[in-house]
Amino acid sequence: MTLNLATLFEAVAAAVPGRLALVCGDRRATFAELDRRADAAAHRLRVAGIAPGEHVGVHMLNSAEYVETLLGCLKARAVPVNVNYRYTDRELRHIYTDAELAGLVVDAEFAPAAARVAGDCRALRHVAVVGTDGEAPAWPPQVDVTVYDADGTEPDPSLREGRSADDRYILYTGGTTGLPKGVVWRHEDFYMAAVKGGNPYGDPHLTAESLAAAARDGFALSYMLTMPLMHGAATYTLLMSLFTGSTTVLMRRFDPVEALDLIERERPVIVTVVGDAIARPLADAIRAHGAGRDLSSFKVLGSGGAILSRSVQEEFAELIPGLHVSNGFGASESGVDGNISVGEDGLMRLAAGPRVTVVDTDMRPVPPGSGEIGHVARSGHVPLGYHNDPVKTARTFPVIGGTRWSILGDMARVEADGTIVVLGRGSGCVNTGGEKVFPEEVEQALKSHPAVMDALVAGVPDDRFGERVAAVVELRPGTTAAAEDLRAHCRAHLAGYKIPALVTFTPIVRSPSGKADYRWAKRVLTEPTA
Structure with missing residues (x-):
């Protein structure tokens, strides 16, 4: 069969x-x-x-x-x-x-x-x-x-x-x-x-x-x-649930308080989200309304499609003691590649595996401990390519020595012990005065501030440095924070050139799956306000 x-x-x-x-x-x-x-x-x-x-x-x-x-x-x-x-x-x-x-x-x-x-x-x-x-x-x-x-x-x-x-x-x-x-x-x-x-x-x-x-x-x-099935991570989870003979509880549209009602009524063991965009409102709902509900079935928080920040993971650990967090790393172009851990230093680490590695532009493995930055890549069971796009297919899914690879957009380096440090999407990298800044690292630092609900980071034009780091920040309801408050907070986590020079406060727009919309962030940060 x-x-x-x-x-x-x-x-x-x-x-x-x-x-x-x-x-x-x-x-x-x-x-x-x-x-x-x-x-x-x-x-x-x-x-x-x-x-x-x-x-x-x-x-x-x-x-x-x-x-x-x-x-x-x-x-x-x-x-x-x-x-x-x-x-x-x-x-x-x-x-x-x-x-x-x-x-x-x-x-x-x-x-x-x-x-x-x-x-x-x-x-x-x-x-x-x-x-x-x-x-x-x-x-x-x-x-x-x-x-x-x-x-x-x-x-x-x-x-x-x-x-x-x-x-x-x-x-x-x-x-x-x-x-x-x-x-x-x-x-x-x-x-x-x-x-x-x-x-x-x-x-x-x-x-x-x-x-x-x-x-x-x-x-x-x-x-x-909690996420829409049109998102890859949700489809992965749906089929995993069906193939293991498990029950799948679907939310038609995500609402954090309704999610608590469903957990109490349907008793799911695993609740899946797409990063902080869904997890943080869920945590806020648990803090505000969880005391009146039985959430004891909830044993695992799983995220796919976007990385959970360390601050959100710590918040869930406080709210639901003993909860296991699975911070999945993967892509539509590769499937499920492993789990990410976010350290106290804010770095995202992925355990190396036989099918997942980091390669340079010549498809050679990046030496551990060298500090060299390459692309995360997967071999073996990977897609055939992009529909109707042979050029992007050849670039993203090359066949080398009879083996088909998937070259992801994520940049990374390899530590001496073989652990992969994921830096972020190369396409979003900010080049400020020759220094490379990956938005995900700055976003992690911003979101560790207690007043921040969500943040997106992008580069904006600068006459002196070519680009400078800028951030769109959404604050939690009922909280206040000035741009300088956030910059001061980031100084404890980031090198000086990574600290946002420009901070704009407005509700964040993401895709319905929770993915970052950096095109929108760039428009907000660069277009003049009326």
């Missing part, structure tokens, strides 16, 4: 059919029920003429329908494409056309935006709308529009024909700069790298039978996802 994502899920569902698989709002589904509805979603895609290998956009908030559609695409051998529901028309037009969508499943509230750009997507011919939200928009004439329905069909045995470990999965990533890029994975590579072979704590399961047996006989956990 091949390592195909649909086949793996079906094996687990057959092993634990009566176990609760999914909770979202008032919807609850066992593994057997979720499998049946995903079968129906797959069947309707086939009836609509969506062929194996064609791309289907998933443009929705978190919901049971999102999970059914994702699994249904995999079952039908269609390629699911995640769509960020906060994208502007320009960004939506790019992703719809770049991904060459043949099908689309969209929430009714996003249907007007989808309809506005659908005419430019020549391949699009089938749209299923989930729910109702006012007057239906006008779609182009070539598009067949139906109401989403995953009920009332018999299992379709033909869906299981032709499946392969080589079937495709595409994950679009906006990153922190540029237009979204579609990362193309083989199912087997995605399973091994992004879902850790169905075993977060040990060796991967190399057959569907082994995975199903572990789900049936192992200790079932429960996960609560």
